[in-house]
Each structure stands twice: as structure tokens, then as C-alpha cells.
Amino acid sequence: MSDSEEMRIVKEIPQGGIILEEKPFVYILCSKFRTERCDFCLKKGQLSKCSVCQYTYYCGRACQKEGWSVHKLECQYLKQIRPRILPDAARMLARLIKILEKGGHNTRSFYSDKKYRKFKDLMSHYPNLKNDNPRMEHFSSLYGVLYEFFRGESLPNSAELMGMFGRMCVNSFSICNQELQSVGTGIYLAASIVDHSCQPTAVVTFEGTTLIMRALETLPSLNWSKIFISYIDVMASKKERQLELEQTYYFTCQCPKCINPEPVIYMMGAACPNSDCDNCIDSASVQSNDTCSKCGSVITGEFIQTFWDVMEMTCTHLDSMKETIFLDVCKVCLKKQKGVFYKYNVKHIKTLDLAFDSSIEFAKYDDAVEYGLQLVKCFHEYYGTYHPLTGLLHLKLAKLLLYQNRPGEAMGYLKSAKDILSVTHGTSSSLFKEQLVPLFQDIMLEGESW
Structure with missing residues (x-):
């Protein structure tokens, strides 16, 4: 060498x-994106069909030409099965x-x-x-x-x-x-x-x-x-x-996180019945008339039954929303979880995340900010600082807060997004150049400094 x-x-x-x-x-x-995205570059744009199979769509002649070396191997067969997908x-x-x-x-x-x-x-x-x-x-x-x-x-x-x-x-x-x-x-x-x-x-x-x-x-x-x-x-x-x-x-993970003990208690934990206490109750081992180790509040049998009823309802709805999210269902679940699920309970976080995305989709921006602010600590807890999802959450919150005319808070989240996304996506990425930088310029117009 x-x-x-x-x-x-x-x-x-x-x-x-x-x-x-x-x-x-x-x-x-x-x-499911066949008529919305280019079959070659996968990007959105003004699309036109392949004139032969009329199955695939392209954003321009350049992509159609580039994709032909592979598409020609399937084009005649796709034509024969039309209009089936x-x-x-x-x-x-x-x-x-x-x-x-x-x-x-x-x-x-x-x-x-x-x-x-x-x-x-x-x-x-x-x-x-x-x-x-x-x-x-x-x-x-x-x-x-x-x-x-x-x-x-x-x-x-x-x-x-x-x-x-x-x-x-x-x-x-x-x-x-x-x-x-x-x-x-x-x-x-x-x-x-x-x-x-x-x-x-x-x-x-x-x-x-x-x-x-x-x-x-x-x-x-x-x-x-x-x-x-x-x-x-x-x-x-x-x-x-x-x-x-x-x-x-087909393998069993042997990474440090799987070999070493992990905080399973709070991942599926219950909240303390005392609303002034932030302790996590071990849902797997708690018995009726046990007490909170931090404040001494009694855990009643009724509270334990409520926890498991809400857990069953939440899991059922999360499974049903794998393809389509229903904001009203998320809100019902979150209302039931309040005071029952611990703040870092995984099922609670997943419900929050769905509610956050759905609120943005339906332009319920006040709701989205409320859910997003709760998600920040949760994402850092599970994903760590440098994770694409954590960076995107900060970026989305910056956009929402600017929309609410809260540029100072927006800049704080945008700075965090910049620090994270420069690691996960890179400063030359389209996300960085097309979303983060323009948002920074918009906030600067509001008189804030980087």
C-alpha cells in the first residue's frame, strides 16, 4: 500500500x-406518487407522461432521456397492463x-x-x-x-x-x-x-x-x-x-443501547396522580395502593385501570393512523392521556408527533406550535441532538413562530436547526439552501440578528 x-x-x-x-x-x-413526481429524479414539477406506456411521468426531456436506459426494460410491459398499477x-x-x-x-x-x-x-x-x-x-x-x-x-x-x-x-x-x-x-x-x-x-x-x-x-x-x-x-x-x-x-441487535439497561420505566410510564409531581410511575409493576416514590401519592386501582384503558385506546388509534392521520382522533387521545401518561411515554410522543404534522397540514398553526414545543425535549431525549428529525422539528417550529410574528423565538429555533442540519444534511443540501437560508433572511427582515 x-x-x-x-x-x-x-x-x-x-x-x-x-x-x-x-x-x-x-x-x-x-x-402513490406516480402522477406527482418524476419517475427518474423523484422531484415534484410539471410532469408529462411517457408517450409509449403512459404509465411513468417525467419532469422534462432530460430526465426522460436519463431514465430511458432502465425504463426501456419495462416500458412495453407497463403498457400491456394499463390501466392497472x-x-x-x-x-x-x-x-x-x-x-x-x-x-x-x-x-x-x-x-x-x-x-x-x-x-x-x-x-x-x-x-x-x-x-x-x-x-x-x-x-x-x-x-x-x-x-x-x-x-x-x-x-x-x-x-x-x-x-x-x-x-x-x-x-x-x-x-x-x-x-x-x-x-x-x-x-x-x-x-x-x-x-x-x-x-x-x-x-x-x-x-x-x-x-x-x-x-x-x-x-x-x-x-x-x-x-x-x-x-x-x-x-x-x-x-x-x-x-x-x-x-x-433477521438479527438480534447487540449495540450498547440494547445490551445495557435502558429507562424502560418511563418509555411506557404513567404520570403521578399528583399533578404537581413530575415523577414517572412504572406501569409494568405498579399495584393498587402503591405510592409514588417521590411525593407519596397513593396509586389507586382506578388510576391503574384508567392508564391501561387509555394505553389500549392509544395503541389502537396509532395503528389505524399509519396511512392517514386524523387530527380530531389525535386530540381525543391527547386529552385522555393528560395526567395519565408520563411526558416521555413513547405512545404519548408518537400521538403528539402525529397531531403536530396533522395540525400543519390543516393550517391549525396555533395547535401545531403547542404540540411542537412539547415535542422538542422528547425528540432530544430519544433521538439525541444530531438527528434529522430533531433538526426538522426545530426548522418547522421556526417557520411557525415567524408566522405568528414571534421572530425572536423563531430565531432561537432556527439557530438550533442550523447547528443540527449542517451535520445531518450539510450546508450544501437543498434543504439548507432552499429552506433554512431563506427563512433566516425572512427573520432578519424582522430586525433580528443571527
């Missing part, structure tokens, strides 16, 4: 520095089949000067898949859809196709816009080398379809054994996180 190569490997990566930047090996736009997983697998047929097996994505990954290097978890009944049922239905889609053309044999399906399931990234809304799905060969941790050292964001991985802390060198991202939302108990990781990725 030359001296220059050695220097490149041991060079320090600063906090917010780019670890990896990569284009997808294969990707799709979520079908191909399920996202089926379209992803169909593209994968055709790309591999055309030599995609030889594509190499580098994660260092000389090291790279090919599609075959991704883990398929074939034995796990065989024993995963829900995924096997999904695979069987996809096989039927693809057989019809390709009009009887020969598909890969079942073992080969299942290997593709397994690699797709376990290695896909959700492609998000700058506000972390999922707009597509992609496989990134080099990025797939990074392992999971519930206490990540790196974060992934996207510029269009380009994956950008940044360091959340200063890294002394490019050591991939020390670089971790989170595959899941870490705002959950250890039991919930590990169950999701085992069901989706």
Missing part, C-alpha cells in the same frame, strides 16, 4: 463530513430481474479506494426467508404478478428469484425527500456494508436518488467496523426495536 493510500484511509472524518455518496443500483418511485415490490423486483439480465451482476460500487460490493455480495438470508411465512406468502404473490407482467416470458428459477427477493427485502433503503417523507425505494450496493446500531455514528439522507452518509461524530479514520446507521426508528423500547429488527432483518 502506498503512503498516499494509507493517508486516505486514516484521514479523520469530521462531524458532518461525508462518509459515502452513492447512486442506486436499482430504485423505484412509490406508486403494478405493486411497488413487483416493479422493484421486475427492474432488478431485467438489470441483472443486462449485466448488472458485474456492477461494482466502491466503499473505499479499492474495495467494492456487487449484487451477489448482499446477504439474501435464504434460510430465514424459507421459515418466514408472511414473506413466503408475499413472494408467492409476487411470483404470480411477475409471471403475468412478463406475459409468459421465462423468469429466473424459484431459488434464484427468491435470492433476489431476499436481497431486496433486507438491503433496500427507503428513499426520502429532504423532509424525510419516503418517496421511493432503492438498493445501494456500497452502503449495504454498513451495520445497524440503535446508537448510530452516521446518518443517511438523500438528494434526489443520491444517498449521502454523514458522520454524526468525529471519526478518527474510515473504519467501517466503527460506522453504524439505524435501520429503524429508535423511538421504541428495546423489546420493540429488537422484535422489528429480527422480523425484518
